[in-house]
Amino acid sequence: MTRRLGSGSLVIATHNAGKLREISALLEPYGVKCLSAGSLGLPEPPETGTTFAQNALIKARAAAEASGIVSLADDSGLSVAALDGRPGVYTADWAERQWFEGPAGRDWYMAMGKVEGMLAEKGPDAPRDAWFSCVLAIAWPDGESAVYEGRIDGALTWPPRGTMGFGYDPVFVPAGMDQTFAELDPAQKHAMSHRADAFAKLVSEQFG
Template structure:
């Protein structure tokens, strides 16, 4: 893939304000104006893939085609070793409320509780190793694309701790630390997260001389 991102507008294929803020902070040094798919009124495509790569490409391509601008999509999730890698690509789905669970939307505390409940069923000695995966896909309106993958190892804790993160951050303790992703300073999380790992690979490919 020979094309490189230049300065100008980049659509971040998300309707999540927290994700836009985090990605925008990572890309700010490179002269890109990050705008969200949500702010452009673009619909969210159905994520029908069975891998992070497939879903990231679905979102990036849809945003690029609809906006006529290069687009960056992130598909990320939590995998738990003792649960056979679940929830994995279905991480966000586990937070979706059913019709009997209240107003439509995502309830991340409920999702964290589902994971903890499944671990509890395996007994007090269950291994709590887990990892976050992040796949970044860049797509241009003509269909060209590039993919970058990152990972952060850690373990799960309960009950949830911290208010600085989102998603499953309050129950994820990164390797070598005692605080959860939701307790550490956001700048530190940006440095060590799965998204940071993927972004380091994106930056090396897109913005640094060969």
């Protein structure tokens, strides 16, 4: 990969405000102005991939083609060892309410409860090891792209703790710590998360 981003505008292919804040904070030191796909009125493409990398590329390429601006997409999720790596690439899907579960949309507390319920079915001695994965995909309007992968290991806790994260953050305790992602100061989380790991690789190649 020889092409480089440089400063300027970058479309973040997300409609998730929490994810936009995290990505914007990570890119701010490099003079990158982040615009969300949501603010530009871009539709969310169907995520038909079976891996994080495939879905990240689908989103980045769709945003780049629709906006004519270099775009960055993140596809990330929680994998639980005792659940054979689930929910994995279907992390967000587990939070989607069915028609009998209330108004349409994502209910992360429900999703966390679903994971905990499946672990409980395996008995009190079931391992609680888990990891977050993140894949960042950059796409240029002419079709060129690049992918960067990150990961952080930890364990699940119950009940959820903390209010500063989003998604499954309130039940994930990073290895070597006793606070959940949602209890950590955002700056501390940004410095160590799966997204930070992927960003370190992106920055090394794109701005190093």
